[in-house]
Amino acid sequence: MGTLLIKNAKNIITMDEERTRYPGGSLYAVDQQIVAIGRDLPCETADTVIDATGKIVYPGLINTHHHLYQNLTRNIPFVQKTELFDWLVTLYDIWRHLRPEDIYVSAMVGLGELLKSGCTTAADHFYCFPNGVSGELIDEEIRAAGELGIRFFPTRGSMSLGRSKGGLPPDEVCQSEETILRDSRRLIERYHDAGRFAMLRVGVAPCSPFSITADLLRESASLARSYGVRMHTHLAETKDEDDFCREKLGMRPLQFMEENGWVGPDVWYAHGIYFDDGEIGRLSRHGCGVAHCPCSNMKMGSGVMPIVKMLQAGVKVGLGVDGSASNDGSNMLQEVRTALLLHNLMHGTTAIGAEDCLRVATRGSVRVLGWEDDIGSLEVGKAADLFLIDSRQLAYAGALHDEATLPVLTGLSQNVDMTIVGGKVVVKEGRLVGIDEEKVAVAAQAASNRLLNEAALRTKIDYGRMRSENRYPNF
Template sequence: MSTLLIRNARSIVTMDGENRVIRNGDMYIEGQEIIAIGENLPYETADRVIDATHKIVYPGLINTHHHLYQTLTRNIPLAQDCSLFDWLLTLYEIWRHLEPEDVYLSAMTGLGELLKSGCTTSSDHFYVFPNGVSEYLIDEEIRAASELGIRFFPTRGSMSLGRSNGGLPPDEVTQTESVILRDTQRVIEKYHKADRFSMLRVGVAPCSPFSVSRDLLKESSALARSYGVRMHTHLAETMDEEQFCLERLGVRPLEYMEQTGWVGDDVWYAHGIWFNDSEIHKMGACGCGVAHCPSSNMKLSSGAIPIRKLLDAGVKVGLGVDGSASNDASNMLWDLRMAYLLHKHELQERGLTTNETLSIATRGSARVLGWESSIGSLEIGKAADLFMLDSRKLGFAGALFDDSALPLTVGATQADMTIVGGRVVVENGMLVGVDEEKLAFRTQLAADRLVNSASLRLGIDYRKYRRI
């Protein structure tokens, strides 16, 4: 078992139950586990000793919602100024050309960006399986996560309700329910590991009320609970979704979830903007979680999550970046600051404090993913998942009065070092063992191919707002 000693940190922001900040702190790690944390620890040797002088150590940030494949379709001109439904209709035409290598490269890039921004655990919601392409696309992002060394929580998504049956997505990116359920079972059995320091857990994640059938929702919830895995879907993201549910299903989105088995302490929803007060209290009482995606919600003009009502009602809330096509980045530090500022603007004196915001991205996200016993804070017995900022950077000059608030108030966007389970995966701001320039080149080539394929097939130049 390898050992790691972090010495002389300027401070260790633990985010434990007492929100301790340890000055001139040390941390001793065996394998993945934190064995000791404090000042002047009596450990003289370790396989590796990191001199953390001038460094501020934080718990790794935890991303509760993403669509990694969208890394290949960010900054698409035709999708820049759309609301959610129009944005989806535009991008479905590109995503239908996804191939296995595209999924791998997009995951390498998106997860790499997350690691560089202090994220040590990420979920992902993969639901696009184009007809005639491998069913094993989610396996490609699992491969990427393993190579990079990030703690990963992929969810096997699905779309079964195509346009011919009254859904939003084209039929060409949907699957039959039997195929979906069979492959979901395969992914759980092959990859899910429930142990405390697992690097890979799996969830079940039909895409949304407007892209899957009632039967699939019911059967997916039954399947997930038979294996004891968590459940995830989009909900209450826009008023368009609410109107769709009322017109087509006769109920509001959360009531539809209740009818199909999608309410409980093993469920978390992405976005959760348009819940009413009674729904919020119901979610708090039954233990549902919500992934808050501030940048995406602002870009798509979806609205602002009622964060204070959710927290006051006991709803579990975590932070998410959402897909890069509605965010343009996979940067948790960026979204940490966005969340802080958004709710200062929306709620004024009732906005989030810096500590509340950092807690949402660490302990809150861990609770949403059902992983709070292992991650979310720096404490003895928990995983050594952390990132460091160098206090000597010019951007921090004049701001070194509250180390715990620094990522939110000054707006750091990149970690100097990221460690996952005791393994250094980002050092001096660069991914360990990855040729970033080569990866960027290959990823852009893949993105070009996708956009060109869609442009030629439809006769629409996705780059220049005109027909070709």
């Protein structure tokens, strides 16, 4: 077992129940677990000793919703002026050309960005499995997470309702329900770790009401609960989704979930923008969680999640960056700041504060993921998952009046100084440890170029020309 000592911190922001802070504090961990925290610790030596003079320590941020494969399709001009359904229809024709090596490098990019922005645990929703390509694509994300050292929660997504059956996605990226359930079992049995301080947990995640059948929902719920794993899906993200459910299913999205066994404390939804007051009450009673993705929702013009009403009703709310094709980045600190600014605008400056938003991204997120015993705050008995910022940098000058809100309100032009996961340093001086970042970036751009070129050969849209001319088709 290794030991870690962080000493002489300018402050330690714990995010525990009392929001305790330790100015001048230290933290000592054995293996992954914090065994002492506070001032004047008796510990003087450790395998890894970090002099945190001038630095502030925070609990690691937790990302509850992502689509890592989308890092290869961000900042594409001709999908910038579209709403969700048209955006998806266009991108499906690119994603159908994904290969296993693309999934790996894209995960390296997205998870690396998360680590550099103070995120120590990331959930991912992978649901795009092109015909003729290896079905073991989530394995490539898991490989990347292991190399980077991030705590990872991949969810096995799925689409079974293709266009030929009245769904939104092309048949080429859908799978049979038998294939979906078989691979879900494989992933859970091979990778899921329910133990303390696990580095890898697995969930089950049919994509959305417009890409799956009721049968798949029920079977997925039964499978997940037989293994004791959590369940995740998109819900109430857009008006188009609501209209689809009313027209095709004769009910609103949440009712569709309720009638097919997809509610309970083991379920969390992404987005949750179009829940009405009655549905918010039902979410609370069911114990469901919701991943709030403010940057993505704003970019896509989807709407604003009613976070204040949800928190007041006792709904579990966490933070997510969503896919990089609808966010164009994987920066958790930026997501916290955006949540604050968005809800200040929508609800007034007294509704939710910067420290409240940081709390949503830590304690709120772990409640959504069901990981409260291990992570989400800096306390004795919990994992040494944390990040440090150096308060002596120019970006923080004139701002050192409240350390808890400092990284939410200032310094967003740079990476965190250090990120530690399970007592192991994975980001140092703003760089990923043991990873050639430039090599990863070059490989990812090459994969992105190939994807668009492949799509250009097989669709009516000239992607290369559209990109070079910065033009937008009318959808």
